[in-house]
Amino acid sequence: MLTIKNLHAQIEDNQILRGINLEVKPGEVHAIMGPNGSGKSTLASVLAGREDYEVTDGEVIFEGKDLLDLAPEERAREGVFLAFQYPVEIPGVSSTNFLKTAVNQIREHKGLDPLDAVSFLKLIKEKMKLVEIDQSLLSRSLNEGFSGGEKKRNEIFQMAVLDPKLAILDETDSGLDIDALRIVANGVNQLKRADNAVIVVTHYQRLLDYIIPDFVHVLYQGRIVKSGDKSLALELEDKGYDWIKDEVGSLV
Amino acid sequence: MSKDNRVLEEITTSEYKYGFTSDIEADSAPKGLNEDIVRFISAKKNEPEWMLEWRLKAYHHWLTMKEPTWPNVKYPKIDFQDIIYYSAPKKKKKLNSLDEVDPELRETFEKLGISLDEQKRLTGVAVDAVLDSVSVATTFKKKLHELGIIFCSFSEAVHEHPELIKKYIGSVVPITDNYYAALNSAVFSDGSFCYIPKGVRCPMELSTYFRINAANTGQFERTLIVAEEGSYVSYLEGCTAPMRDENQLHAAVVEIMAEKNSEVKYSTVQNWYPGDKNGKGGIYNFVTKRGICKGDGSKISWTQVETGSAITWKYPSVILKGDNSIGEFYSVAVTNNHQQADTGTKMIHLGKNTKSRIVSKGVSAGFSQNSYRGLVKVHKRAENSRNFSQCDSLLMGDKCGAHTFPYIEIENSTARVEHEATTSKIGEDQIFYCNQRGIATEDAVALIVNGYCKEVLNQLPMEFAVEAQKLLALTLEGSVG
Numbered sequence: 132m133l134t135i136k137n138l139h140a141q142i143e144d145n146q147i148l149r150g151i152n153l154e155v156k157p158g159e160v161h162a163i164m165g166p167n168g169s170g171k172s173t174l175a176s177v178l179a180g181r182e183d184y185e186v187t188d189g190e191v192i193f194e195g196k197d198l199l200d201l202a203p204e205e206r207a208r209e210g211v212f213l214a215f216q217y218p219v220e221i222p223g224v225s226s227t228n229f230l231k232t233a234v235n236q237i238r239e240h241k242g243l244d245p246l247d248a249v250s251f252l253k254l255i256k257e258k259m260k261l262v263e264i265d266q267s268l269l270s271r272s273l274n275e276g277f278s279g280g281e282k283k284r285n286e287i288f289q290m291a292v293l294d295p296k297l298a299i300l301d302e303t304d305s306g307l308d309i310d311a312l313r314i315v316a317n318g319v320n321q322l323k324r325a326d327n328a329v330i331v332v333t334h335y336q337r338l339l340d341y342i343i344p345d346f347v348h349v350l351y352q353g354r355i356v357k358s359g360d361k362s363l364a365l366e367l368e369d370k371g372y373d374w375i376k377d378e379v380g381s382l383v
Numbered sequence: 384m385s386k387d388n389r390v391l392e393e394i395t396t397s398e399y400k401y402g403f404t405s406d407i408e409a410d411s412a413p414k415g416l417n418e419d420i421v422r423f424i425s426a427k428k429n430e431p432e433w434m435l436e437w438r439l440k441a442y443h444h445w446l447t448m449k450e451p452t453w454p455n456v457k458y459p460k461i462d463f464q465d466i467i468y469y470s471a472p473k474k475k476k477k478l479n480s481l482d483e484v485d486p487e488l489r490e491t492f493e494k495l496g497i498s499l500d501e502q503k504r505l506t507g508v509a510v511d512a513v514l515d516s517v518s519v520a521t522t523f524k525k526k527l528h529e530l531g532i533i534f535c536s537f538s539e540a541v542h543e544h545p546e547l548i549k550k551y552i553g554s555v556v557p558i559t560d561n562y563y564a565a566l567n568s569a570v571f572s573d574g575s576f577c578y579i580p581k582g583v584r585c586p587m588e589l590s591t592y593f594r595i596n597a598a599n600t601g602q603f604e605r606t607l608i609v610a611e612e613g614s615y616v617s618y619l620e621g622c623t624a625p626m627r628d629e630n631q632l633h634a635a636v637v638e639i640m641a642e643k644n645s646e647v648k649y650s651t652v653q654n655w656y657p658g659d660k661n662g663k664g665g666i667y668n669f670v671t672k673r674g675i676c677k678g679d680g681s682k683i684s685w686t687q688v689e690t691g692s693a694i695t696w697k698y699p700s701v702i703l704k705g706d707n708s709i710g711e712f713y714s715v716a717v718t719n720n721h722q723q724a725d726t727g728t729k730m731i732h733l734g735k736n737t738k739s740r741i742v743s744k745g746v747s748a749g750f751s752q753n754s755y756r757g758l759v760k761v762h763k764r765a766e767n768s769r770n771f772s773q774c775d776s777l778l779m780g781d782k783c784g785a786h787t788f789p790y791i792e793i794e795n796s797t798a799r800v801e802h803e804a805t806t807s808k809i810g811e812d813q814i815f816y817c818n819q820r821g822i823a824t825e826d827a828v829a830l831i832v833n834g835y836c837k838e839v840l841n842q843l844p845m846e847f848a849v850e851a852q853k854l855l856a857l858t859l860e861g862s863v864g
Contacts, residue, residue, distance in 0.1 A: 182811075203815060206819075207820055219810070219812050
């Protein structure tokens with residue numbers, strides 16, 4: 132589904148990613164962990180197409196297409212979804228209106244007719260249950276005045292409605308209490324199928340108690356320095372990141 | 384250049400959708416302005432002596448006045464002797480029904496999307512269409528007539544209802560009020576008159592559609608709305624103009640008189656030709672709009688969506704004379720390319736317990752300059768009056784400007800006046816967020832701007848709100864790369 136080869140990226144003159152290699156297959160859940168400043172969020176942003184980052188080397192193939200060649204909205208329409216670490220507020224635009232515009236532009240891209248109001252409402256109602264989101268939240272301005280937890284839940288709700296092939300969750304657990312964390316994780320788990328994949332970007336392993344990864348990768352100084360299974364996350368939880376730093380340091 | 388700027392760079396590609404001219408035989412006055420031209424216009428309209436005298440008085444006063452220079456707009460000096468002050472489509476015969484309207488004229492309306500028969504059948508909107516100065520056809524007259532509502536062209540009202548015109552013309556905007564109001568009073572060509580009798584609630588939205596067609600003609604229309612005690616009317620005004628290289632002057636006057644416990648809602652969607660992307664051509668829109676809440680408990684509400692004109696200079700105002708009266712002003716002003724807008728309102732509190740509310744949303748893109756200018760004045764007798772003002776500016780790109788000039792004059796210590804103002808830039812992160820959900824940049828901008836203007840758009844009648852939303856998107860088309 133997704134192949135990242137030797138990906139290098141920088142912002143202004145700071146080299147952040149220094150040769151990422153990653154292969155994600157349908158049905159898999161990958162966790163990307165690492166200390167602050169290791170490039171986790173940069174990787175998520177580069178995959179989604181944020182213009183602040185300049186890709187200086189490497190390639191990203193998504194479903195046979197050169198992802199880096201596509202505009203952000205084209206990537207989204209092809210099925211790449213980013214759950215934002217800091218969801219953006221758009222005053223005066225209701226979540227419903229926003230999502231309807233998004234759904235119909237994605238449908239248009241796929242050559243489908245736009246959803247009428249009734250079918251759209253049905254879709255919304257169905258997905259609302261997944262993340263236990265309140266209807267009143269959807270008629271309010273997008274993310275405006277939402278609590279941290281509501282914003283994150285709303286991201287997963289959008290993910291449920293848009294039904295992407297590849298979802299990238301960027302620090303979705305940050306700022307969530309344990310109940311909200313469970314709700315968000317439940318939503319993600321219920322959306323998991325054999326034909327889609329999830330990349331979970333997180334600093335802590337606690338989210339991985341709920342979303343069980345098939346692979347755990349440790350990102351440090353812009354490279355994946357260690358990969359393993361779920362047990363690697365537990366080891367990190369137990370020992371912190373310093374031993375990784377030491378290990379990498381000793382190689383240099 | 385930063386990424387932001389590159390993305391916001393292409394602020395210039397939207398073309399004016401209503402740019403076409405109709406080949407209708409016009410009956411015009413020679414260029415220039417003097418007493419003979421005023422007499423010519425009056426004679427053309429077969430006006431009674433009192434109307435001519437009123438015009439001449441205005442003309443002579445205008446001669447003593449100076450063009451105002453205080454607005455925050457720049458344009459070459461207007462040569463008032465180089466303007467044609469009257470142009471009417473040549474009448475073949477008196478029109479008895481819509482079917483007799485010149486087919487080409489009808490076509491013009493169809494292109495504008497306001498086909499009269501469509502309007503008649505589908506929307507329940509009565510339209511008084513003013514094309515270059517003469518009111519062409521008025522719909523729904525019969526139904527309104529049964530309720531005692533008068534809705535007709537200004538010229539017709541001069542003949543049919545002289546007592547009302549004599550009583551109210553210039554009573555809200557006197558001929559001496561300002562330079563352009565005096566000019567309009569001297570040479571006004573036509574416009575609309577609307578009278579709602581006591582206790583009548585007008586059952587439909589009354590609508591006028593203005594369009595400047597002939598080259599070099601100024602459009603000087605005049606609207607007068609009188610709402611008697613306990614009545615209600617919602618009035619819509621839409622404006623477009625064809626594309627022309629030269630600048631055309633438009634100086635209208637709107638007067639609203641609201642008696643005790645009456646309510647007048649006046650909505651405008653102004654989409655005059657803004658000039659091309661280099662700032663050539665376009666309409667100079669210098670308009671005086673004012674209402675007076677004369678009676679206790681009356682209410683006047685202005686809603687405007689201003690997307691057109693090279694220069695807009697107007698301040699729809701309310702004089703709150705009656706106790707407990709209410710004035711409202713809701714405005715969206717969008718400027719792109721080289722457009723300039725200096726617009727706002729005046730709320731003059733004279734009566735006790737009067738309330739006013741101002742919500743102004745400015746959107747600037749391209750090289751445009753957008754100013755809000757507003758006056759809130761509380762007279763010393765206006766006990767317990769209240770005002771709330773909110774003036775927001777949204778900037779797109781870094782070559783445009785947004786300015787706010789609030790004037791507050793309070794002479795009574797019981798007054799409560801609040802003013803809030805914000806200036807923001809359309810966020811790259813907002814656009815990226817939309818992009819990441821599959822929404823194209825242009826649609827994202829439309830979505831964000833419509834959201835930003837929502838509070839004002841909500842005030843518009845339904846059909847108008849939809850049109851206004853499309854217009855906003857159209858005006859800002861290409862404003863973000």
